[in-house]
Amino acid sequence: MKVKVSRKAHFNAAHRLYRKDWDFDKNQNVFGKCNNPNFHGHNYELIVSITGEIDKETGYVIDMKVLKDIIKQEVEDAFDHKNFNLEVPEFKDLNPTAENIAVVIYNKIKPKIEPELDLEITLYETPRNFVSYAGK
Numbered sequence: 855m856k857v858k859v860s861r862k863a864h865f866n867a868a869h870r871l872y873r874k875d876w877d878f879d880k881n882q883n884v885f886g887k888c889n890n891p892n893f894h895g896h897n898y899e900l901i902v903s904i905t906g907e908i909d910k911e912t913g914y915v916i917d918m919k920v921l922k923d924i925i926k927q928e929v930e931d932a933f934d935h936k937n938f939n940l941e942v943p944e945f946k947d948l949n950p951t952a953e954n955i956a957v958v959i960y961n962k963i964k965p966k967i968e969p970e971l972d973l974e975i976t977l978y979e980t981p982r983n984f985v986s987y988a989g990k
């Protein structure tokens with residue numbers, strides 16, 4: 855019997871969506887206002903979900919306190935009030951779209967949890983735009 859447990863988190867960050875190998879007009883055509891060279895920001899809402907067996911002794915799939923600390927260390931401390939393009943090394947050569955941010959978060963958290971646990975990342979960039987990534 856597998857159970858999914860989830861924890862929400864929040865961070866605020868700035869970004870610009872563009873490709874360095876495209877000129878401004880092409881970036882403007884593809885990314886529009888998200889290509890603003892002066893950047894823009896979002897209040898990102900994150901849901902980290904872990905699925906696994908309930909431990910017979912503790913009754914936990916994962917200790918929420920442990921999950922909270924992993925999210926703080928790997929996501930909030932690394933991303934909150936940062937500029938993805940300028941300050942977060944993972945995005946030096948990676949466009950900080952919601953899709954790419956979700957994959958980066960997955961790849962940071964997965965090694966920190968027990969390997970038999972499944973991980974799913976859901977990231978809201980706006981209240982109406984969100985992406986999910988569960989590996990593969």
Ligand SMILES: Nc1nc2c(c(=O)[nH]1)N=C([C@H](O)[C@H](O)COP(=O)(O)OP(=O)(O)OP(=O)(O)O)CN2
Nearest residue numbers: 871887888894896950951952953979980981982983
């Ligand atoms: N597939 C994706 N499309 C877009 C992404 C993305 O990460 N993945 N990102 C953006 C921009 O970041 C943009 O800033 C999104 O915000 P916004 O333009 O405010 O979005 P909406 O107009 O849809 O605002 P709502 O509040 O959600 O109505 C664009 N596309």
Ligand SMILES: [Zn+2]
Nearest residue numbers: 869888894896
């Ligand atoms: Zn944006």
